[in-house]
Amino acid sequence: MGKKLYVGNLSYSLDDQYLVDLFSEFGTVESARIVTDRDSGRSKGFAFVEMSSDSEAQAAIEKLNGTDQQGRAMNVSEAKPMAPRENRGGFGGGGNRNNSRGGGFGGGRPRY
Template sequence: MAFYNRIGSMLNQSILQHSGSSMTNAIRCMSTKLFVGGLSFGTDDGSLRDAFASFGEVIDARVITDRETGRSRGFGFVNFADDEAATTAMSSMDGQDLNGRAIRVSVANDRPPAPRGGGYGGGGFSGGGGYNGSRSNDGY
């Protein structure tokens, strides 16, 4: 995934430097996944999909929920089949009302995977105490 991010960044810089194009044109070459923030708690996956379906084929629409309560966290993601549909949807829907709330729409940034627990140094049991691991004070 990092490879694709790097390619997207290079395309973005190249487009902006050589053609003088706007950021929207650079985004057109980068991603089909959009971040949607400011969602009302009543918005579910289906209503999010329906709100964006008029712009093109929606592959996936997901409202992110809290693991413990199952309640919406107020944001979600919409993934389009092609980048042009995603760009059109982003420019058209950003700031619009969805279920009584003004939503924010932008290109989704890939989040690096969270470090996993366990292994060496991850559990707090590595190393001795404050005495260099020696159990006696006689120099041995």
């Protein structure tokens, strides 16, 4: 199994293929995905790259971390596992566990 890398501080003009080409110098790139905003589709300035082996991933970290890529100092490190998300609430979902009134539409105020 490969090693997943976090790549941050990216120029917003970069695309997935740029990362594949850049990281391929250090081994086989299993996947490269720039994270985009769900609504606008624009880059959020970071990505995840998966290399085929730990040694290739380590070489990429050592050689690429801090390098200038289109005017920005790129950060490359081992990706950390995603933390579990809490229920953020929403419309009537009662996201605040300490408030028994639920949430979403101004809860608790008298209606006129």
